[in-house]
Structures are given as structure tokens and as C-alpha cells.
Amino acid sequence: MIERPARRRALRFLATAGVSVALPSAGYAQSPALSTRPIPSTGERIPAVGLGTWITFNVGNDTVARDACAEVMRNFVAAGGRMIDTSPMYGSSQDVIGYGLRKGGLAERVFSADKVWVSSGARGREQIEQSRRKWQVDRLDLVQVHNLLGWQEHLPTLFAMKAAGQIRYVGITTSEGRRNRDIEALMRDRPIDFVQITYNPVDREVEERILPLARDRGIAVIVNRPFREGELTRSLAGRPLPAWAAEIDCTTWAQLILKFIVSHPAVTCAIPATSKVAHVRENMAAASGRMPDAALRKRVIAVVEH
Amino acid sequence: MPEWWTYSLSDFLMFSPRTYYRQIELYNLAIWPAQLVGAGIGAAILAIVCRPTALRGRIVAGLLAGCWLWIAWAFHFERYAQISTGAPWFAAAFAVQALLLVGLGVVAGGVELRSARSPGGAIAIVLVMLAIVAYPFLAPLTGRAWTTAESFGVAPDPTAIATAATLALVKGRIRWVFLAIPLAWCLVSAATLGPLDAPEVWAVLVAMALVLWVATRKS
Numbered sequence: 001m002i003e004r005p006a007r008r009r010a011l012r013f014l015a016t017a018g019v020s021v022a023l024p025s026a027g028y029a030q031s032p033a034l035s036t037r038p039i040p041s042t043g044e045r046i047p048a049v050g051l052g053t054w055i056t057f058n059v060g061n062d063t064v065a066r067d068a069c070a071e072v073m074r075n076f077v078a079a080g081g082r083m084i085d086t087s088p089m090y091g092s093s094q095d096v097i098g099y100g101l102r103k104g105g106l107a108e109r110v111f112s113a114d115k116v117w118v119s120s121g122a123r124g125r126e127q128i129e130q131s132r133r134k135w136q137v138d139r140l141d142l143v144q145v146h147n148l149l150g151w152q153e154h155l156p157t158l159f160a161m162k163a164a165g166q167i168r169y170v171g172i173t174t175s176e177g178r179r180n181r182d183i184e185a186l187m188r189d190r191p192i193d194f195v196q197i198t199y200n201p202v203d204r205e206v207e208e209r210i211l212p213l214a215r216d217r218g219i220a221v222i223v224n225r226p227f228r229e230g231e232l233t234r235s236l237a238g239r240p241l242p243a244w245a246a247e248i249d250c251t252t253w254a255q256l257i258l259k260f261i262v263s264h265p266a267v268t269c270a271i272p273a274t275s276k277v278a279h280v281r282e283n284m285a286a287a288s289g290r291m292p293d294a295a296l297r298k299r300v301i302a303v304v305e306h
Numbered sequence: 307m308p309e310w311w312t313y314s315l316s317d318f319l320m321f322s323p324r325t326y327y328r329q330i331e332l333y334n335l336a337i338w339p340a341q342l343v344g345a346g347i348g349a350a351i352l353a354i355v356c357r358p359t360a361l362r363g364r365i366v367a368g369l370l371a372g373c374w375l376w377i378a379w380a381f382h383f384e385r386y387a388q389i390s391t392g393a394p395w396f397a398a399a400f401a402v403q404a405l406l407l408v409g410l411g412v413v414a415g416g417v418e419l420r421s422a423r424s425p426g427g428a429i430a431i432v433l434v435m436l437a438i439v440a441y442p443f444l445a446p447l448t449g450r451a452w453t454t455a456e457s458f459g460v461a462p463d464p465t466a467i468a469t470a471a472t473l474a475l476v477k478g479r480i481r482w483v484f485l486a487i488p489l490a491w492c493l494v495s496a497a498t499l500g501p502l503d504a505p506e507v508w509a510v511l512v513a514m515a516l517v518l519w520v521a522t523r524k525s
């Protein structure tokens with residue numbers, strides 16, 4: 001088989017980014033191999049595309065909508081996905097995740113990423129325990145301080161919980177470039193495992209300092225709002241996908257954007273939110289196949305910004 | 307809130323339009339035929355406001371109080387709270403409005419209404435009529451199912467509009483006490499409907515502007 005230049009470039013780029021591929025869990029071997037990334041603090045590998053739940057999973061007690069979310073989760077896990085991210089701020093999303101995990105028997109397969117979102121440090125543990133119960137899991141894998149709210153009190157609590165084995169990882173989050181200076185300072189000073197930020201072909205401020213710092217400090221990076229809450233994909237919907245997208249196995253704009261994000265060497269996992277099975281399959285396909293090299297990444301920026 | 311200027315209304319929207327109207331649909335199905343009771347109460351209020359009688363202020367205040375209390379519990383607390391973290395606060399505000407109507411309107415007799423022929427009176431009456439009769443039609447007119455229609459007495463928006471239009475006719479400065487929560491709700495609702503791209507936002511905003519115009523007319 002003749003290896004095309006784009007493929008060679010992509011493989012070389014991935015090799016330098018510490019990317020490897022892995023098959024989804026047993027029973028789903030028909031799915032394409034997923035690109036996984038190591039969590040620097042432990043080396044544990046997770047697929048490069050996860051599942052966000054902001055807005056999409058806040059459906060209340062509506063059984064029909066809950067079943068639809070459970071189906072999204074089932075398809076996500078079937079495609080090899082692991083990280084599901086939510087927050088107490090997301091209304092009923094935690095309950096809906098718990099419903100989906102129980103219905104699909106998925107609790108053992110997912111990487112649970114939640115947040116603490118309360119200004120009072122004294123109420124942090126209580127909220128985390130409440131979140132765990134809603135997920136219906138033995139312990140949460142990752143707990144992040146949501147938008148740095150009350151981080152001064154919450155971070156010591158989270159580190160203590162990690163030391164006691166009550167959670168596995170500690171993180172901090174922000175979105176849309178807010179409080180990046182505070183984020184940077186915490187990344188330098190505190191032994192956090194994860195940082196969650198906004199990054200996509202349009203919002204690239206984090207490329208300057210946050211992403212390089214994450215690499216230097218060995219901090220895993222979760223990327224939220226990859227599609228700017230759908231704004232990006234909506235604005236591109238009427239435009240034809242460039243022919244070169246096929247060089248990196250993209251058939252949709254969403255995949256092109258996701259591949260741009262997860263091909264950054266500092267990024268661990270992007271978490272697009274969706275309530276549609278077709279979209280979750282489309283998103284998960286972006287975690288497999290060839291990834292863009294530096295030159296193709298520039299072309300993605302140019303075509304999306306155009 | 308740090309860097310508050312970087313936030314827009316859509317940043318506070320916690321749910322999709324589909325989820326929002328689905329909650330209204332499930333609520334409508336769960337409470338049917340309470341909508342008919344609400345329409346009956348609306349018709350009664352309209353008739354009472356148009357016909358001067360001795361007890362009309364107390365009766366109108368009592369009927370409105372019942373509607374606000376019902377919405378506080380059945381809609382905001384039981385239903386909307388499933389998807390909105392602000393809903394328990396909205397429930398509390400609606401309950402306070404019901405208490406105000408009972409305390410200042412029914413018990414103290416503070417709802418003394420201007421004549422429908424007074425300045426702005428006709429506009430207020432038309433607004434009440436539109437909120438009761440026309441508002442439910444916004445659902446099918448904007449391409450939604452009938453089951454998502456919002457009707458007076460059980461849904462917050464038409465109830466707040468009809469209440470504000472009625473109470474804009476109250477004599478004296480006390481009307482501003484009665485108007486504060488209904489008008490505040492109109493603002494909150496517009497801040498929700500706007501990011502949802504719901505055309506009803508214009509109905510709410512125009513109604514609010516007209517109520518303010520009526521309320522500031524000299525009796």
C-alpha cells in the first residue's frame with residue numbers, strides 16, 4: 001500500500017503528540033480504532049472525544065427525552081467513548097446521566113467527570129456526594145472546580161478526597177477565555193490533574209499560554225464548547241466541505257473541527273454535547289482515522305474563519 | 307461574578323427550546339382540564355373589570371391571587387424547577403404576588419379600579435382580552451403543537467400580562483406594588499424567550515410596554 005504524504009504527515013504529527021490508538025472495549029470490535037490520550041499524571045489513557053451534557057441532558061423528568069439521552073450514552077459507549085462531563089449547574093443532567101448509566105449498565109465503562117459548583121467551601125463535600133449519588137456510581141473519577149467558583153476552599157477539599165481515594169483526579173474549569181490568568185496561576189502552583197478550557201478553530205487564545213503550560217506541567221486538557229454551542233456548525237452548514245477534508249477522514253464539518261481540536265498535542269479530550277445519536281456517532285468518528293498535521297490545522301482555521 | 311461583561315443572556319440558558327416546550331406540553335397534559343377553569347376565571351375577570359360593581363376590586367384580586375398561587379406551585383415548583391435552577395425563586399415570587407393580592411387587595415380592599423373609559427383603560431381591557439383569548443393561539447401560529455399552548459390562569463406569561471394590564475388600572479401609587487412582580491416576570495420571561503428565539507418574546511415585551519404606558523396615565 002502506498003502511503004500518501006498527508007497520511008505520513010499525520011502519523012508523524014501524532015507520534016510527536018504522544019497519541020496512540022486503541023480498540024473500543026470488547027464486544028465493540030467492529031468500531032474503528034479510537035485515538036486515545038494519556039492523562040499525564042497517571043498515564044491512564046482515555047479516548048480523545050468525550051460527551052458533554054450542558055443543555056442537551058437537562059430534560060427534567062420527561063421519560064421520552066431521558067430515554068433519548070440514554071440511547072445517546074449507549075451509542076457513545078458502544079463507539080468506545082468514555083468521558084462524560086457534567087456539573088451540578090446543568091439542571092437535571094446528573095440525574096439523566098444516572099438514569100442512562102443504570103438503563104444501559106454502563107457505569108463501569110465510563111469516565112465520570114463532574115464539578116463542584118457552590119460558593120461555600122463547607123458545602124463542597126456535600127455537593128460532590130450528592131452528585132455521586134445522582135450518577136449512581138461508587139466514586140467519581142474526576143471532580144473539577146466549576147469556573148473557579150470558590151477554588152480557594154474547594155481545591156484543598158478535592159486534594160484531600162483524592163488522597164483518601166474518594167475521587168481519582170482533580171481539575172479546574174473555565175469557558176470562553178474567562179479568568180485565564182487565574183487558570184494559569186493555578187496550573188503553575190497547584191498539583192491539578194486536569195484543566196478544562198474552551199478551544200476551537202475560532203477561539204484559540206489558549207494556544208498562547210494555557211496549552212503550552214499544560215504540556216510543560218503535565219496537566220490533561222479537556223476542551224469544552226468545541227462548536228461554540230452549535231454556532232460554528234450552524235454557520236458552516238450550507239458550505240461544502242473542502243476536498244482535502246478526506247485526507248484526514250472527515251466527512252462533516254463537525255469532524256473537521258473536532259479533529260482540529262484533538263490533534264493539538266496538549267489536548268486530552270474534547271467534549272461535544274449532543275442529544276442526537278447520529279451526532280454522537282459522527283463525533284466519535286472524529287476520534288479515529290487520520291489527524292491533521294500542522295499545515296492542515298492552518299487550513300482548517302482558514303476555512304472555518306473565512 | 308468575575309468578568310460579568312463577557313456573559314450574554316444565552317450563557318444563562320440551561321435548556322433547549324425543545325425541552326422548554328416539552329415541559330409546557332407535559333404540564334398541560336398533566337393538569338387538563340384546568341386550562342378551561344383558567345379561561346373561565348379570565349372571562350369572569352374581564353366581565354367584572356368592564357362592569358363597575360361594589361366588590362369588583364376584591365373579587366378580581368382574589369381570582370388573580372388563586373391563579374398566581376397555582377402557577378407558583380404547579381408550574382414553577384413542580385414542573386419548571388426540573389430544568390431551571392431559578393424556578394424555586396420564581397415560585398416564591400409568584401406566591402408573594404398571591405399574598406399581596408390577598409392581603410392588600412382582598413383583605414385591605416386596595417384594588418380600586420379606574421373606569422375602563424379612563425385614559426388607557428381601553429388598551430388595558432384589550433390587553434387582558436388578548437392575554438386570555440389570543441395568547442394560547444401563539445403556539446399553533448408559531449408552528450408549535452396545540453399541546454404546548456400557554457393559557458391564562460395556568461401559564462405564567464399570559465397570566466402575568468393579564469394581571470399587569472388589569473392592575474395598571476388600580477388607583478393610586480399602590481398599583482406599582484401590585485405591578486412590580488408581574489412586570490419583573492415579563493422581563494425574566496423575555497430574557498428566557500429571547501435566547502430561545504421564541505417569537506412570543508415580542509408579545510411579552512410589547513404587552514409590558516403598553517402596561518407601563520397605561521399605568522403612567524393620570525386617572
